[in-house]
Amino acid sequence: MPITPPNYNDSLLPEAQRDRLEVVLVSPRNPLNIGAAARAMANFGLTRLSVVAPFAPTWREARSAIGAPDLLLSAIESATLAEAVARCTLVVGTGTLTYRKPEQPVITLPDLAPLVAQELARGGRVALVYGTEKHGLTRDDLAHCNLLVEIPTDPHQPSMNLGQAVAVCLYELSVRARGVENTPLAPTPAAPSGHLELLANLIEDTMQAAGYSPRGMEPANHHDLRLLLRRLNLTAHDTRRILGLFRRILWRLNRDKHSL
Amino acid sequence: MPITPPNYNDSLLPEAQRDRLEVVLVSPRNPLNIGAAARAMANFGLTRLSVVAPFAPTWREARSAIGAPDLLLSAIESATLAEAVARCTLVVGTGTLTYRKPEQPVITLPDLAPLVAQELARGGRVALVYGTEKHGLTRDDLAHCNLLVEIPTDPHQPSMNLGQAVAVCLYELSVRARGVENTPLAPTPAAPSGHLELLANLIEDTMQAAGYSPRGMEPANHHDLRLLLRRLNLTAHDTRRILGLFRRILWRLNRDKHSL
Numbered sequence: 001m002p003i004t005p006p007n008y009n010d011s012l013l014p015e016a017q018r019d020r021l022e023v024v025l026v027s028p029r030n031p032l033n034i035g036a037a038a039r040a041m042a043n044f045g046l047t048r049l050s051v052v053a054p055f056a057p058t059w060r061e062a063r064s065a066i067g068a069p070d071l072l073l074s075a076i077e078s079a080t081l082a083e084a085v086a087r088c089t090l091v092v093g094t095g096t097l098t099y100r101k102p103e104q105p106v107i108t109l110p111d112l113a114p115l116v117a118q119e120l121a122r123g124g125r126v127a128l129v130y131g132t133e134k135h136g137l138t139r140d141d142l143a144h145c146n147l148l149v150e151i152p153t154d155p156h157q158p159s160m161n162l163g164q165a166v167a168v169c170l171y172e173l174s175v176r177a178r179g180v181e182n183t184p185l186a187p188t189p190a191a192p193s194g195h196l197e198l199l200a201n202l203i204e205d206t207m208q209a210a211g212y213s214p215r216g217m218e219p220a221n222h223h224d225l226r227l228l229l230r231r232l233n234l235t236a237h238d239t240r241r242i243l244g245l246f247r248r249i250l251w252r253l254n255r256d257k258h259s260l
Numbered sequence: 261m262p263i264t265p266p267n268y269n270d271s272l273l274p275e276a277q278r279d280r281l282e283v284v285l286v287s288p289r290n291p292l293n294i295g296a297a298a299r300a301m302a303n304f305g306l307t308r309l310s311v312v313a314p315f316a317p318t319w320r321e322a323r324s325a326i327g328a329p330d331l332l333l334s335a336i337e338s339a340t341l342a343e344a345v346a347r348c349t350l351v352v353g354t355g356t357l358t359y360r361k362p363e364q365p366v367i368t369l370p371d372l373a374p375l376v377a378q379e380l381a382r383g384g385r386v387a388l389v390y391g392t393e394k395h396g397l398t399r400d401d402l403a404h405c406n407l408l409v410e411i412p413t414d415p416h417q418p419s420m421n422l423g424q425a426v427a428v429c430l431y432e433l434s435v436r437a438r439g440v441e442n443t444p445l446a447p448t449p450a451a452p453s454g455h456l457e458l459l460a461n462l463i464e465d466t467m468q469a470a471g472y473s474p475r476g477m478e479p480a481n482h483h484d485l486r487l488l489l490r491r492l493n494l495t496a497h498d499t500r501r502i503l504g505l506f507r508r509i510l511w512r513l514n515r516d517k518h519s520l
Contacts (some may be wrong), residue, residue, distance in 0.1 A: 010413035011368065040424055045414035067417040088361055108271065110435055152271035152435060154305035157327040163429035164300055167420070171428045175412060 010176045012045050017120040022048040023166060024084050024129045026141055029055045035062030035072065036163025038103065042068035043167070044174040045252060047095075049075040050084040064163075070088045081129065081144050084196025089124035090116070091230075093145035094165060095136035096158040103139075103227050105147045109169060112149045113176035120177065124190055127167055133162050143226040144193060191239035196229045199239055209253040272305050272434045277380040282308040283426060284344045284389045286401055289315045293393060295322030295332065296423025304426070307430065309335040310344040310387075335358040341389065341404050346454025349384035350376070351490075353405035354425060355396035355463075356418040360367035363399075363487050365407045369429060372409045373436035380437065384450055388429055393422050403452060403486040451499035456489045459499055462506045469513040 013021065023041055028034050028051065038049055042065075050072055051059060065072050078084040085091045092112065093104075107115075119126050129145060131137035142148065151160060151168055160168070203225060207213055213221055234242070271504035272507055273281065276474060283301055288294050288311065298309055302325075309331055311319060325332045338344040345351045353364075353371065367375075377385050410429055411420060420428070463485060466477065467473055495500070 012414060036421060036424065039417075039421055042417040043413045043420050043424075044410075045416070064421070067419065109431075142320075152304075153303045154272060156305070157302040157326065160303050160427070161324070161326070161423070163295060163421070164296065164303075167424035168427050170430070171411065173274065179399055181459045192481075195339070221455055 013178060015045070015119070018045050019047055020120055020123075021046055021116070021177075022050060022085075022124045022125065022127045022169075024050040024052060024081070024090065024127050025054075026081055026129060026137060026160070027132045028059070028130075029057060029133055030160065030162075031056050031059045032064045033061050033162040034066075035064030035066075037130075037166040038062070038065040038068040038071045039075055040076070040163065040170050042168035044170040047071060047074070047171065050078055051075055052078050052081050052084050071181060079232045081141050082193070082197050085127045085129065085144055086192060086197065087125055088127040088193045089190035089236075090119040090126045091129060091145045091193050092116075092127065093129050093131075093137050093142050093148045094150075094169065095131060095148065096150060096153070102140065102148055104230065107147060107149055109172050109227040110149045110151055110176075113173060115147075116173055116177040119190070125192070127193075128166075128173075130162060132165060139221070142152055142198075143223050144230075146230045191234045191236045195236065195239045195243070196226075196234070199243050200225050200229055201247070202243060202250065206246050206250045206253065208255070265434055268288050268392055273380070273438060275305070280380055280383075280385045281306055281437075282310060282345075282387045283430075284310040284312060284341070284387050285314075285422070286312045286341055286344075286397060287315060287392045288306070288319070288422065289393055290422075291316050291319045291322040292324045293400075293422040294319050295324030295328075296327075296391075297426040298322070298325040298328040298331045300423065300427035301431050302331055304408065304430040306430065307331060307334070310338055311335055312341050312344050329436060335480050341401050342453070342457050345389065345404055345458065346452060347355040347385055348387040348453045349450035349496075350379040350386045351389060351405045351453050353385065353389050353391075353397050353402050353408045354411075354429065355391060355408065356410060356413070358435075363402065364405060364490065367407060367409055369409055369411045369432050370436075370455065373433055375407075376433050379450070385452070386508075387453075388426075388433075388456045390422060390426065396471070400483070401402045403483050404490075428512070451494045451496045455496065455499045455503070456486075456494070459503050459506070460485050460489055462503060462510065466510045466513065467505050471509055 023037060023046065025034060025037060034051060039048065041049060054077065059156060060075070062072060062074050076084070116126050129137065129141065151165060153160065202223065207221065283297060283306065285294060296310065301307065301309060314337065316346060320332050320335070322332060336344070376386050389397065389401065390399060411425060413420065464482065467481065
């Protein structure tokens with residue numbers, strides 16, 4: 001007599017939250033790893049994969065995506081990380097701190113689950129971002145992240161395989177980031193990453209129009225500004241208001257310049 | 261200024277317990293997966309890998325074992341699963357129930373951690389056993405397991421990649437099976453699997469010598485006996501006494517037969 005397989009749907013994220021947990025791979029080199037990430041996503045019932053500037057043009061054909069060919073076909077290819085996470089309200093970078101000086105909060109994977117649960121419950125959209133196999137996320141990539149998560153590993157061998165790291169994170173969040181269902185009493189959602197990027201660009205234009213800082217400082221300001229905006233935990237509403245203010249300031253600065 | 265990488269040793273299993281958590285791969289086909297398992301073990305500070313009847317004779321050369329070549333070189337190759345887990349006191353089979361009728365207790369991975377913590381704390385030796393990539397563990401393999409663990413996955417795509425499944429299990433146990441340190445007050449250790457196998461063989465010989473069951477029943481008895489012995493949770497001391505009893509019985513049966 002065939003037995004009914006157990007249904008673990010109850011152990012995974014609620015279905016209404018699954019399409020708001022995204023995986024973003026930045027410049028992956030090995031299509032096998034892209035396929036492995038897709039397979040792990042399918043195992044945990046997730047569907048939204050983004051690939052930023054992939055190395056191999058044929059990455060969608062990864063044969064390691066067993067059971068997940070649709071997921072690869074529907075994956076989104078972006079030119080930049082900013083574009084890939086534009087709609088996300090909590091952007092989590094992954095990696096090891098071994099060769100990196102963190103500029104944002106760092107937490108371990110077991111501590112991430114409650115934060116993700118809260119963000120999903122209040123209707124937010126969460127991205128888990130993975131860097132290249134060899135070097136992980138760059139400093140510039142990390143400027144788009146609200147926080148950095150680390151998988152606790154042996155200091156002698158901290159660096160995990162990309163597909164395995166994705167599987168471990170998705171397992172942990174599937175099993176332990178099941179928060180409350182969406183509720184109207186939840187705090188307002190955070191600003192999507194794309195709005196913060198708009199704001200950062202607008203502030204930079206304003207700085208330039210106001211002659212605020214020497215040209216040599218621009219790269220440093222660019223970076224620090226992005227970190228700052230993510231540290232502030234702005235809501236979508238805050239961000240719209242600040243955007244409005246800076247649009248007005250910039251318009252006045254430019255008008256005054258031309259009228260001189 | 262270089263920053264000191266965080267030390268996650270405190271988040272992993274105590275060093276004194278790490279060499280008592282073993283990974284056993286039964287008939288793996290793809291050396292890439294063996295290497296991936298070795299790499300995940302190194303990531304979580306484990307060292308004892310056994311490979312049972314591997315398909316490719318060159319499996320020790322797996323290039324996917326980044327950071328773990330020593331672990332592959334020192335891995336133990338066995339002809340049978342019985343041999344591989346002979347010293348283990350808690351043998352945990354892994355897999356999905358989708359195509360399988362379980363004959364022993366089944367638990368999910370999050371529920372496994374406390375059992376493993378207790379077994380390691382009382383000085384026991386735990387094996388996590390993985391079957392072939394395509395079909396998982398056979399019914400015969402499972403007869404050597406005390407219990408079967410499942411990773412909660414989407415019923416539409418339950419089957420995980422071998423290297424990813426190993427990484428997920430080792431992450432969970434590293435982070436959550438840290439029990440108390442060894443204590444003299446802990447209950448006595450369970451019997452090693454090899455002693456149970458000795459006892460099973462001895463009981464079979466005794467059944468035969470006593471003319472207990474028709475020859476056609478032997479395969480079924482063989483299987484049920486192994487399941488039964490693992491269900492009893494015999495201590496090492498129990499097992500030694502029962503072995504002694506059956507040795508005596510068998511000796512008498514054979515003596516009486518010859519003296520007829």
